[in-house]
Amino acid sequence: MTPVQASASSAAPASTFNSRQRLSLTLLALASELIFVTVVILPIAPFVMLQAAIWGAGFAAVFGVTAFTFLWWLVQPSPGTVGRHAVRREEAPALFEMVDGLCTNAAAPRIHRIVLDNELNAAAYQTGGFLSLLGSRRTLILGVPLLRMLNLDEVKAVIAHELGHFSRNHGRLGHWIYRVRAKWDHYLHMQGNDSFVDGGLKAIASWFVPYFVSRSSSWSRQCEFEADTVAARASSARHLTDALARLEFISFLLARKLPTQLSSLRMQSAQAPGNFWSITAELAETNRSAMPQALAEGANRPRRAQDTHPALRERATALGLLVEPPPIESSPCAGDILLGKEWARVLTACNEDWQKNTQVSWRFDHLRMRWLVTGGVHALFSQQTAAQTELATAIVQEQLQGDDASLALLSAAATRHPEMAMAHFYLGLALLERGDDAGIQELRQSIRLDKRIALGAQNVICGYLASHGDQKAAREAVIRRRYTHERLTPLYEQLWEALLCRSLRAIAPGAVPLLAEVLAGEPLTDGCWAVQLDLPDATGLSHTVNILVMRIDHEQAHKADLGEDDLRARYQNYLQAVIPPDQLAMVHTVYTSEPLNPRLLKQLQAVPGSEIIAPARPLNLDIIRIDSI
Structure with missing residues (x-):
């Protein structure tokens, strides 16, 4: 396989971040x-x-x-603890021996603890001290998937790189900058109605975040070059470049190849697989021929202002190397060697965490795929024309296959029916799933054809640009979505009064079987109703609003450690999946430990077919008065 050539003009390392720039930051x-x-x-x-x-x-x-x-x-952001556990020296003597030796070679201070997590990544951070500003405790984080997918020499080079951050004293300023960015980023992406303080902070964030991200990202990229230099001295520049190339390849497979395989598994079973990283390793083994494509796409990926890491080609050039496909591995993975007898337990725990975190959405996707195949897809259309039937077929194939053939069907539907907003919407979704920016234009075309699609399409665009786009494009997308929220504000303000006073109707009958099957299998559910009504926005455009009223078992919710916002987001996803994209979805939750507004209950009971799940516990016992919903 041919090495990826590095152009001196396009891949030269960034200039040094001088002391004046550091002081300014x-x-x-x-x-x-x-x-x-x-x-x-x-x-x-x-x-x-x-x-x-x-x-x-x-x-x-x-x-x-x-x-x-x-x-x-x-308010201080935390690096997070989900799926993390510290490793004791007696559990992994080979790992600690390697790290100790690398600390010496890299002239880095000693590590206070080594932590394993479930990410395909490694990191080093410094914490502790007063108000989280005066950090003095150094932690090395190693992802179990990283230890599964890389060989020993590659992991050694990656660890040397992370220790290089401590060697070059990046820890305190780097962790502080991370916290600053995380806090302001929260306000930049805040949606919905704001308090006076939140509105002011959002306005400040819209100016501050892009500027600060641009300045801090330049410094972060320079830190990566410096840490690479330390890793080359303490370990091997070639092994570090091979590790980065292999991670580029794995990321390519996760985004481009794995979804198709998982779709097949979802269709077969409602149980998420318990060997996710073994599936990924087998995928890498059977798709070696895709390595040149993955490395070429990585080399041609444009740098964005908010990128905290230089591109693979830039890093290789700075080390005086070309990007070459890493050698085919037949030896044990790094985790097997470094963790010894503990490795099987650690890898099993990582796979079980993935399975546990994925199971709810996996089961829903499984049931939805079966629902689509057996005719549920027609619930996404208000009429049954030949054009809509063609699009429905393409949607089903995309859900089942997610390959070039299903994309071609969606593209053909949008080409043959350019006036159909939904055809452009679903084509846009499919393109963005494949990392193709052309999907943004398809989604925006769907908005031009039907303004009722705007909120759903803009949510997708904002989510995509937050991780794939440049900062300017992401900011513009957020502003467009904010305008849509403002247009919908009058609708939101009158929604609950309308729900209590106006005539309601049941949601589309085709959506009911899926909702009933999904919610009946969740112990949290103790009653569910689904209704809809029409309301105008600020421009007078009428929207169909679907409302899901969920009664939640508070004991089960507490046992599952799920907050109301988490549950509302889950049910919002369920509802949006069974209605057309030109309709709105709203969720109202009430716990079994509190009353359900009698006026609302009377409204729901007056609508035939609105009850999806019958309550198991009695409703509103010993209620004297309820003034508001």
């Missing part, structure tokens, strides 16, 4: 933190003043400092 991060300090103080200021009036200035000062410290700690 530090001051910018500090300014953002001061704004956040102000935001944290504002909510507690009235309480502090009240305490001062009642108990005196001394008590108020102690109360204010305590409350501020707690709130400040609360």
Whole structure:
């Protein structure tokens, strides 16, 4: 296989991030933190003043400092702990021996702990200290999938790279910048109606985040080059480049090849597989011929302002190497060697975590695929014309196969019926699933043809650009979606009053069987109703609004550690999957530990066919008065 050539003009490493630029970035991060300090103080200021009036200035000062410290700690983003567990030295002596040796070779300070997680990645971060700013505890994170997919030499080079961040003192500033970006990014992507404070922060974030991301990403990329240099000295530049090339290949397979295989497995079983990373390893083994394509696409991928890591070709060029396909592996994976007898248990736990985290959505996708194949797809259309039948066939094939043939069917439907908004919508979805930016234009064409599709299409575009697009395009997409939310605001404001007072109707009959089957299999469900009504937006355009009223068993929800927002997002996904994209989906949740508004209950019971799941527990016992929904 031919090495990927590196052009000196396009792949030269970035210029050094000098001390003046570093100081500028530090001051910018500090300014953002001061704004956040102000935001944290504002909510507690009235309480502090009240305490001062009642108990005196001394008590108020102690109360204010305590409350501020707690709130400040609360808003700090965390690297996360899902699927992570620390490894003890006696469990993996070979791993610790390697890391100790690399610390010496890389002139890096000692690592306080090594943690395994479920990501196809490795990371190093520094935490601890007052208000999470004065970090002194160094952690090395190794993804179990990384240990499964790479060989020993490649993992050694990756670890050397991570230690290089400590060797070059990237830890404190890097972790601080991560927190600043994470906090402001939350407000940049916030949707819906805002409080006065949130609205102000969103406005600041829309200006600040793109600028800060651009500045901080340049510094982050320079840090990666510096860490690569340390890794080349402490381990091997060739092995590091091979590791990066193999990860590029695996990422290509996960995005382009694996979905088709998983679709076949979903159709066969409602149980998510318990050997996900073995499936991925077998996929890599049987698709070696796709390696040149994966590396070529990676080499030609344009750099975005928000990219924190240089492209593979840039990194190889900086090390004086060409990107070559890594050797075919027949030896044991790195995890088998470094973790020894613990490896089988660790890999099994990683696969079980994937299965557990995927099971709910996997079962739903399985049932939805069966529903589509057996005629449920027609519930996505208000009429049954020849054009809609053609599109329905293409949608089913895309769900089942997700290959070039199904994409060709969707493309043909959009070409033959250019006036059909839904044809462009589903073609856009399929293209973006394959990482093809042309899907954005198809989705925008669907919006031009039917403004009722706007919110769903813009949500897809924003999600795609957040991970694939440049910062300017992502910002423009967020602004467009915000305009759509503003147009829909009058509809949202009158929705619940209309739900209590207006005449309702049942949702499309074809959608009911899937919802009933999905929800009946979830122990959380203790009653479900689905209705719809028509409401106008700010321009007078009428929208069909589908409302799913969910009664949730509070004990089961607590046992599953699921919050109301998580459950609402899950049920929103269920509802959106069974209605056309030109209709809106809303979810109202109520727990079995609280009453269901009697007026709402009366409205629901008056609609034949609205009850999807009958409540098992009695409704509204010993209720005297309920004033609001």
